[in-house]
Amino acid sequence: xxxxxxxxxxxxxxxxxxxxxxxxxxxxxxxxxxxxxxxxxxxxxxxxxxxxxxxxxxxxxxxxxxxxxxxxxxxxxxxxxxxxxxxxxxxxxxxxxxxxxxxxxxxxxxxxxxxxxxxxxxxxxxxxxxxxxxxxxxxxxxxxxxxxxxxxxxxxxxxxxxxxxxxxxxxxxxxxxxxxxxxxxxxxxxxxxxxxxxxxxxxxxxxxxxxxxxxxxxxxxxxxxx
Numbered sequence: 001x002x003x004x005x006x007x008x009x010x011x012x013x014x015x016x017x018x019x020x021x022x023x024x025x026x027x028x029x030x031x032x033x034x035x036x037x038x039x040x041x042x043x044x045x046x047x048x049x050x051x052x053x054x055x056x057x058x059x060x061x062x063x064x065x066x067x068x069x070x071x072x073x074x075x076x077x078x079x080x081x082x083x084x085x086x087x088x089x090x091x092x093x094x095x096x097x098x099x100x101x102x103x104x105x106x107x108x109x110x111x112x113x114x115x116x117x118x119x120x121x122x123x124x125x126x127x128x129x130x131x132x133x134x135x136x137x138x139x140x141x142x143x144x145x146x147x148x149x150x151x152x153x154x155x156x157x158x159x160x161x162x163x164x165x166x167x168x169x170x171x172x173x174x175x176x177x178x179x180x181x182x183x184x185x186x187x188x189x190x191x192x193x194x195x196x197x198x199x200x201x202x203x204x205x206x207x208x209x210x211x212x213x214x215x216x217x218x219x220x221x222x223x224x225x226x
Contacts, residue, residue, distance in 0.1 A: 033058055035053070036056040038054075038056075042061070045061065061216075068217075071138075071212065072143065072146055078202060078206070082135060085202055086105065089101040089193035090107070090195040091184075091190055091191065091192055093188040093191075094188060094190075095189070101193065104123075104127060104128070105124075107123070108123050126168065126172075127170060133160070134165060137157050137164070141217060142217075148222060150221045150223050162214075170203055177196060
């Protein structure tokens with residue numbers, strides 16, 4: 001991965017640069033560092049290139065190697081896998097001829113009935129509601145972006161994506177489940193279910209999404225009124 005630090009800096013502060021009225025640089029051709037407010041003129045990135053801020057070193061932009069149609073296809077696949085992961089058994093535990101199978105929601109209900117309501121609520125939020133919200137919002141935005149249009153409530157949807165993303169913890173769940181399965185194998189016969197494989201595939205898809213900067217949707221879409 002090649003990192004670039006050669007963006008042409010336009011102004012020290014975003015507010016100063018964006019107030020220029022001389023028409024030399026349009027706002028759509030500028031990029032603002034979220035950490036230090038330095039303003040740069042955009043450059044077209046090649047595959048694998050990453051642009052860094054020359055002031056604070058933060059990542060400004062990454063090359064988007066999957067188009068809007070490709071991202072929409074991945075989102076649809078992620079939604080399908082998400083449903084499979086939540087309705088299919090995660091693991092089956094066997095001991096002395098007895099077998100016990102559970103799903104994610106079965107585990108949440110069991111924790112709730114055992115008095116761990118806080119843990120059950122956090123599990124449901126971080127493994128179901130927040131990830132589902134993220135996928136649905138992405139699907140809504142990309143559906144319109146395929147035609148170069150901004151979805152109704154586009155700005156609010158983009159803001160929601162930024163705020164919801166840190167609370168989606170499927171990757172953490174996957175790691176914790178693998179550790180628990182290894183430890184449980186000492187006492188039980190552990191058989192991974194379809195749910196755990198679906199969560200694993202979903203983790204891969206989320207990793208692919210994370211490699212893309214959602215801010216590029218501002219550049220490839222326009223308001224319907226424009």
